[in-house]
Amino acid sequence: MKHGAIWFGAFVAYLLSFGAAAQGVDMQALVSVVKQGGYVIVLRHGATNRDQADTDPLNFDNVAKQRVLSTQGREHAKQLGEAFKTLQIRFGQVYTSKFNRAVETGRLVTGLDVISTPDVTEGGLVVTPIENDRRTEALRKLAATPPLPGTNTLIVTHKPNILDAFGKDWFDVKEGEASVFKPEGGGKAVLVARVQLVDWIKAAQMGSPMPAKAASKY
Secondary structure, eight states, X not given: OHHHHHHHHHHHHHHHGGGTSOOOEEHHHHXXXXXXXXXXEEEEOOOBOTTOOOSSTTOTTOGGGSOOBOHHHHHHHHHHHHHHHHTTOOEEEEEEOSSHHHHHHHHHHHOSOOEEOGGGXXXXXXXXXXXXXXXXXXXXXXXXXXXXXXXXXXXXEOHHHHHHHHOGGGTTOOTTOEEEEEEEETTEEEEEEEEOHHHHHHHXXXXXXXXXXXXXXX
């Protein structure tokens, strides 16, 4: 048992070492630790209809005036949820933006009730700079908050929120892309990996290592 704990600790250290090294992350290694729980996955919502816009951004109940998930986005979110189940990656709490595309992504991925909060909702020009700054800090705090024992936390948010919270390296964050963080105490978190949606699905289907984007600390 002691040897197992030592091995597991070394495995986590191995993954976290990629925070300083510009190398790919082995999906097999990543899954083996994330399935144990204790990680926060920050997910940009799934694929949306590019011919839609948020034309009533202060009324979240008016879904008809929002950019929503495309048919492909819904299907991919379902496939991601099935992949997490196959990989035995469990979620305790699920936080989402108040926009429907984020709420629907969270529900389809986890099958759980979600906590829809302004803290991870895109504000843009319809909220004050002070409020946007507050939301940036709120997202960082959530990413650094340890999940419930034996589970992981899922946060579904938007590109501007991710970019503001974690920095310019996320300028290219794609719809459905996950950033996996390990809370390390003191209000800080370490980025373990950035993983595209298709890589989770392939890992579940093939059970073989897939390269994920290089990790870095924020």
